[in-house]
Amino acid sequence: MRSPFAYRPRRGPLQDASPGAAVAYLGAIVVVAFLYLNPLVLLSAGAAATSAGILAGARGAVRAALRMGLSLALLVAVVNALVTSRGETVVARLGHWPLLGRVDVTLEAIVAGASYGLLAAATIVAFAVYSACVDPDRVLRALRPLAGRSALTATLVSRLVPVAAADAARLRDAAALRGPGAAPVGKAPLARRLLAGSLDRAVDVAATLELRGYSLDAPCARSRRDRSRYDRRFYLVAAIVLVTAVAGKLAGADDFQAYPTVEIGFGPATLAVAAVVTLSGLAPLRRGPKRQIQSADGTKRLSQGDKSARRRSRLDRSARRGGVARV
Amino acid sequence: MSELAIRRGAAPALAVEGLSYSYPRGAAQGGDAPKRALEDVSLEVAPGEFVLLAGRSASGKSTLLKAACGLVPHFHGGEIEGEVRVAEIDALAAGPGELAAAVGYLAQDPETQVVSTTVAAEIELPLEMRGDSPADRARAVEEVALALAIPHLLDRAVDTLSGGELQRVALAAALVTRPRLILLDEPTSQLDPVAGDELIWLLRRLNEEWGVAVLLAEHRLERCLAAADRVVAMEAGRIGFDGPAAEFLTWSHLSDAALSTPAARLFSLAGIDPLPVGVRDARQTLRGTGVAHPPHIASRRVRDPRPTESVLKAKNLWVELDRGEELRDVLRGIDLEVRPGERIALMGRNGAGKSTLLRAAAGLHEPVVGKVDVESIALLTQNPGDYLVRERVGDELPGDDGMAALRLVGLEHAVDADPRDLSGGERQRLALAIALAGRMEGEQPPAVVALDEPTRGMDRARKDDLVALIQGLAGGVDLVTHEVTKSTGAAAVVATHDVEFAAAFAERVVLLGEGVVIADGPMEEILSGGWYFATEVARVLDLPGVVTPEQGAAALRGELG
Numbered sequence: 034m035r036s037p038f039a040y041r042p043r044r045g046p047l048q049d050a051s052p053g054a055a056v057a058y059l060g061a062i063v064v065v066a067f068l069y070l071n072p073l074v075l076l077s078a079g080a081a082a083t084s085a086g087i088l089a090g091a092r093g094a095v096r097a098a099l100r101m102g103l104s105l106a107l108l109v110a111v112v113n114a115l116v117t118s119r120g121e122t123v124v125a126r127l128g129h130w131p132l133l134g135r136v137d138v139t140l141e142a143i144v145a146g147a148s149y150g151l152l153a154a155a156t157i158v159a160f161a162v163y164s165a166c167v168d169p170d171r172v173l174r175a176l177r178p179l180a181g182r183s184a185l186t187a188t189l190v191s192r193l194v195p196v197a198a199a200d201a202a203r204l205r206d207a208a209a210l211r212g213p214g215a216a217p218v219g220k221a222p223l224a225r226r227l228l229a230g231s232l233d234r235a236v237d238v239a240a241t242l243e244l245r246g247y248s249l250d251a252p253c254a255r256s257r258r259d260r261s262r263y264d265r266r267f268y269l270v271a272a273i274v275l276v277t278a279v280a281g282k283l284a285g286a287d288d289f290q291a292y293p294t295v296e297i298g299f300g301p302a303t304l305a306v307a308a309v310v311t312l313s314g315l316a317p318l319r320r321g322p323k324r325q326i327q328s329a330d331g332t333k334r335l336s337q338g339d340k341s342a343r344r345r346s347r348l349d350r351s352a353r354r355g356g357v358a359r360v
Numbered sequence: 361m362s363e364l365a366i367r368r369g370a371a372p373a374l375a376v377e378g379l380s381y382s383y384p385r386g387a388a389q390g391g392d393a394p395k396r397a398l399e400d401v402s403l404e405v406a407p408g409e410f411v412l413l414a415g416r417s418a419s420g421k422s423t424l425l426k427a428a429c430g431l432v433p434h435f436h437g438g439e440i441e442g443e444v445r446v447a448e449i450d451a452l453a454a455g456p457g458e459l460a461a462a463v464g465y466l467a468q469d470p471e472t473q474v475v476s477t478t479v480a481a482e483i484e485l486p487l488e489m490r491g492d493s494p495a496d497r498a499r500a501v502e503e504v505a506l507a508l509a510i511p512h513l514l515d516r517a518v519d520t521l522s523g524g525e526l527q528r529v530a531l532a533a534a535l536v537t538r539p540r541l542i543l544l545d546e547p548t549s550q551l552d553p554v555a556g557d558e559l560i561w562l563l564r565r566l567n568e569e570w571g572v573a574v575l576l577a578e579h580r581l582e583r584c585l586a587a588a589d590r591v592v593a594m595e596a597g598r599i600g601f602d603g604p605a606a607e608f609l610t611w612s613h614l615s616d617a618a619l620s621t622p623a624a625r626l627f628s629l630a631g632i633d634p635l636p637v638g639v640r641d642a643r644q645t646l647r648g649t650g651v652a653h654p655p656h657i658a659s660r661r662v663r664d665p666r667p668t669e670s671v672l673k674a675k676n677l678w679v680e681l682d683r684g685e686e687l688r689d690v691l692r693g694i695d696l697e698v699r700p701g702e703r704i705a706l707m708g709r710n711g712a713g714k715s716t717l718l719r720a721a722a723g724l725h726e727p728v729v730g731k732v733d734v735e736s737i738a739l740l741t742q743n744p745g746d747y748l749v750r751e752r753v754g755d756e757l758p759g760d761d762g763m764a765a766l767r768l769v770g771l772e773h774a775v776d777a778d779p780r781d782l783s784g785g786e787r788q789r790l791a792l793a794i795a796l797a798g799r800m801e802g803e804q805p806p807a808v809v810a811l812d813e814p815t816r817g818m819d820r821a822r823k824d825d826l827v828a829l830i831q832g833l834a835g836g837v838d839l840v841t842h843e844v845t846k847s848t849g850a851a852a853v854v855a856t857h858d859v860e861f862a863a864a865f866a867e868r869v870v871l872l873g874e875g876v877v878i879a880d881g882p883m884e885e886i887l888s889g890g891w892y893f894a895t896e897v898a899r900v901l902d903l904p905g906v907v908t909p910e911q912g913a914a915a916l917r918g919e920l921g
Contacts (some may be wrong), residue, residue: 042478042515170481174488189475195519196471206724207746210739214761214798222749230745237472240435245475245533246460246489 036198037093038164045166046263047089047317052172054267058316059085059159059167061271065278065310066155071289072148072297074281077307079155081314082162088317091165098161105157106150113146114138119292145291185247189238196238197231204230270316274309281306371448373541373573374405374428374463379442381423381432397423399597401442405575407540410567412584413577414601414608414619415594416819417784421577424594425543428575429465430456447540460486464534464542468549468817470526473533479521480514483532490537504536507566522710524555531559535566541573542566548583549816552709552857553892560584579819582621582860582896585609586638593619609635618820622860622896622909629913642900646916671807671851672698672721672737676730679713679720690716692875693730698808698851703834705862705883706855707893708872714855715742717872718810721853735807738799742813744791748779753790757797764800765793769829785822788814789829805850809833812855823858827865830854863887863895863907883907 042048047055059082066078079102086095115133120141127136169187177184204227208218242248281287286306288298381398398420405411413421426432433440434455444451447462467473476482480501487497505511508528513521521529527547534542544563548556564587567574578584585591591608593601593616601611612619613628613635620628623642624635632649636642679691691713698704706714719725721732722739740747750756754775757766766772769789774782779790792811799806811830815823835849856862862869862883869886871879871893879886884905888898897912906912 039519040477040517042517168477168481170476170478174481199471203741203743203746206719207741207743209724210722210741211747211794212738212761212765212797212799214757214759214765214800215794216750216756216758216762218749226746226749234472237467237469238475240431240456241473241475243431243435243456244429244460244465245486246457248455248457 036195037097038161039195040165040167040169041091042168043090043166045089045317046261046266046319047085047162047166048168049261050263050267051261052167052175054261054264054271055163055167056172057271058267058313059163061274061278062310062313063156063159065274065306066152066159068278068282069287069289069306070148070152071287071303072144072151073299073303073307074287074310075148075151075155077310079151079158080311082155082158084311084314085317086158086162086165088315088319089162089166091162094161094165095158098158099154102154102157103150106147106154109150109153110143110146113149114142117142117145121293122295141291141293141295144295148289148291185242189235189242193231193235193238196234197227200230200234201227267316270313274313277306277309371407372404372445373407373409373447374403374575375443375445376401376403376424376428377443378402379424379427379440379444381427381440382438383423384437396597397438398427401597401599403592403599403602405541405573407573408567408571410564410574410587410589411576412581412588412591412605413575413594414581414591414612415577416616416618416821417579417817419594420597421594422545423597425465425545425575425577427451428541428543429463430454430459431465457489460539461490461537462540464531464537464539466527466531466534466542466544466547468546470523470530470550473530474518474526477517478514479510479516479518479529482518482529483514483536486533486537500536500538504532507535507570508532508562523550524552524559524710527551527555527559531562535570535572538570539572541575544574544576546577546579546817548578548580550710550813550857552712553859554709556580556583556857557892560587563587579817580858580860581619582623582638585621586641605637606634609637618824623900625909626897626900626912626916629909630916632916636900639896639899646900669699670697670733671700672696672732672734672853674717674721674730674732677717677720677727677732678729679716679725680728681716681725689728690875691720691727694872694875694877696870696877696880698853700807700851701835701849702851702853703830703865703867704851704853705866705869706853706872707857707859707862707869707886708878710857712872713875714872715812716875718812718853718855721808721810736799737808737810738792738795738806739810740788740792740795740812740814742816744788747791747794748787751778751780753777753779753782756790756794761798761800762793764803765797766790768796768800768803768805768833769793784818785825788826792829805833807850808853809850810853810855813857814854815856815858815861823861823864827861830865859887859893859895869893884911 062078062081066075069075083095083099086092115136115138118135118137118139120139122140123137124140125138127138130136173184173187176187204223208223211218281302284302286300286302288300288303290296379398379401380396382396401424413424415421423432426436427444428446428451430451432438440452446459449459449462451459474482476485483501483504484497487500505514508531510525510528510532513525513529518526518529548559551559560583563574563576566572576584585605588605590603591601591605592599593608593612595616600615601608609620609624613624623639627635627642632645634645636645674694674696677691677694678689680687681690694717706717708714716725718739720727721734722737748756753771756779757763763772766775769792771786771789771793774786779787782790796805796809814826818826830852833850834852854865866883869879869881869883870877871886884907887893887895887907888904891899895907897909898907901912901915903915906915
């Protein structure tokens with residue numbers, strides 16, 4: 034079974050973009066999440082990462098990351114509510130608990146925990162989109178001239194992670210197939226076996242790298258120009274998001290206070306930052322090709338987008354049938 | 361020697377002189393390995409030559425290949441004497457990286473031979489390491505992809521490829537630098553007969569058109585003997601034979617029958633000379649002796665005395681799995697009944713659903729539609745090593761149930777041994793005992809014993825042992841005395857690509873294709889009625905019901921007599 038976060042080669046603006054542009058774009062969203070604690074801005078960062086993933090075709094990765102991120106957010110909110118008794122709005126008095134002492138759940142602690150949870154969730158979604166959409170081979174190729182040994186380590190790891198996952202699945206199956214009279218296999222022996230197997234695998238992969246000439250002190254191959262026509266778009270969006278985020282921060286857009294009472298700022302600066310960050314999630318949107326078509330009166334006009342192309346196609350089909358299309 | 365002279369083929373592709381080698385202490389290659397993996401080996405492979413490397417397991421084939429590509433001693437360490445030159449490059453002085461331009465290497469397991477995420481990046485990597493320009497790399501990748509018929513795979517992620525596709529990608533990565541020599545270590549062991557034959561003839565084509573010298577280590581000699589110019593047979597680290605394929609068959613008949621091919625055994629049993637190197641050769645010889653069409657011997661249909669109830673019953677079984685790109689119905693409405701004591705070979709191409717069917721029967725996959733009922737089943741998966749997690753056999757199988765399972769597979773003497781010290785065959789038996797333990801009734805095996813691809817990397821001697829084990833479990837043969845018994849034991853269901861192995865153990869063959877049963881019948885009928893899923897003897901004689909050398913010899917003797 035393949036991990037939903039595994040990279041899948043697809044065609045799309047985010048996948049076609051150079052690793053630098055993709056990292057800058059998704060990194061800008063993560064930076065916003067780390068700069069702000071205002072739940073509205075954090076929600077907008079999460080929404081941006083989610084829509085970016087969906088537009089890039091990584092629905093599975095986004096779904097899995099949202100499940101993971103929101104579970105984590107819930108956990109952080111619950112734990113914070115249990116261990117922090119600051120805040121004035123008590124929503125539940127849970128009495129005296131061992132180790133924790135007196136537990137009063139406050140609205141402020143829940144909101145503060147949820148805010149940190151949102152930060153984690155937005156970051157997880159952004160990393161999931163990166164993992165599913167950015168070709169690790171291109172990243173490693175870009176890294177190699179800068180840090181050869183690190184790139185080698187990263188290559189080994191990036192290859193060994195899926196191999197180890199497959200080995201672990203096989204070992205789990207073998208453990209499940211042991212007869213009831215055989216010694217049961219606990220997690221520790223299984224982990225030891227997996228580790229030993231992984232070391233063998235690492236040796237095999239290292240041997241393959243050796244055979245491919247990885248150790249050669251050859252002249253550094255000129256990298257293919259990994260730039261794409263979408264690079265400018267992603268760099269531009271990243272720059273806009275970062276500038277807006279920093280400017281917003283300076284202008285007080287991160288207006289949020291959890292204690293002693295919850296105060297969430299919804300001022301113009303906060304709304305502007307949230308709007309810009311949310312809209313940045315549309316960057317991977319693929320534009321339809323611009324076509325010059327000639328209308329019936331002989332004038333030329335530009336048509337854009339798949340929708341209009343479909344519309345034309347329907348009209349053409351309808352015209353061939355001699356009917357009238359409903360548009 | 362100049363680069364031009366080497367390119368034109370003046371220098372040998374590989375020259376080995378007096379090579380002896382020992383792995384470092386404690387790093388011997390499995391329990392079967394001798395103390396010295398190679399002993400005074402001398403060998404030369406001419407440019408453009410196709411050499412087949414034969415020999416039993418642990419005879420030194422893999423070590424010789426690793427020495428030729430520089431992994432031995434540079435990667436594995438150990439003690440080495442002698443000389444190895446690849447296209448005039450001293451392999452003992454240069455490392456595998458430097459040799460990569462002159463030699464390509466393809467190992468048995470394609471999983472560990474890919475290091476990139478996408479196919480195109482994987483093929484391009486050696487050129488990038490060499491410092492080739494982007495334009496040169498793009499052209500070389502395109503050409504090798506076209507040569508190996510994989511351009512459609514270039515944009516795929518490597519972890520979505522089948523075993524056969526992955527093997528081709530690994531071969532492409534090994535060939536993309538246009539090496540003078542390509543070394544292959546049992547590249548067909550994980551491939552179905554169709555993909556295996558395709559790979560061998562692809563190698564022959566590359567050998568003829570590109571002039572690449574090929575050194576191919578294989579156990580299933582019948583598959584590649586006809587393609588080889590020359591055969592080198594290894595025996596306990598030494599070269600036992602070096603000569604043309606036809607002479608090799610005579611040598612193996614006299615020295616090591618386990619290296620003989622089914623067609624050669626057929627001719628030998630029938631007393632026909634010379635021994636054939638392939639199907640075409642055998643047919644020509646038969647035409648020359650006037651027995652091109654031996655009489656058809658009607659297979660005698662005896663009434664099966666076994667009870668008619670089923671121990672395994674699959675009814676309209678549908679299983680859906682995530683195959684990387686999307687969910688796919690791997691089994692599509694399978695109906696199958698298995699009766700007590702039946703020996704069934706489950707065959708079909710890679711991805712046909714053989715393993716999935718066994719795993720569904722063992723409860724590892726839930727059907728989406730239909731059901732599978734089984735009394736009790738012990739399943740041994742493709743990697744017996746996955747079952748071995750402790751350092752003492754007795755710790756894996758404690759108590760009476762454990763001892764009963766060890767006795768059933770004939771390993772009761774090894775209770776204090778470390779599983780890593782056992783031979784490959786013994787490790788497989790131990791893994792089977794682990795699957796059987798507690799599922800037996802007294803000394804009797806469970807209702808169904810299932811084995812998934814148990815012959816990968818096995819030589820014929822070990823396969824014969826496995827045949828005896830399966831017959832013993834099914835109640836045909838006593839495992840200790842090897843005498844034929846009347847009792848009915850477990851039904852043995854074995855998923856295999858190995859047609860000759862299936863002919864040796866099975867009485868019924870179920871052929872799967874794309875998740876459906878496409879043929880189900882007596883072994884002799886199924887394995888003599890096709891081309892790919894047919895034994896070599898069946899392809900030579902083309903007689904319904906004649907699949908083994910013994911049956912074929914009886915048919916030929918009838919004609920000659």
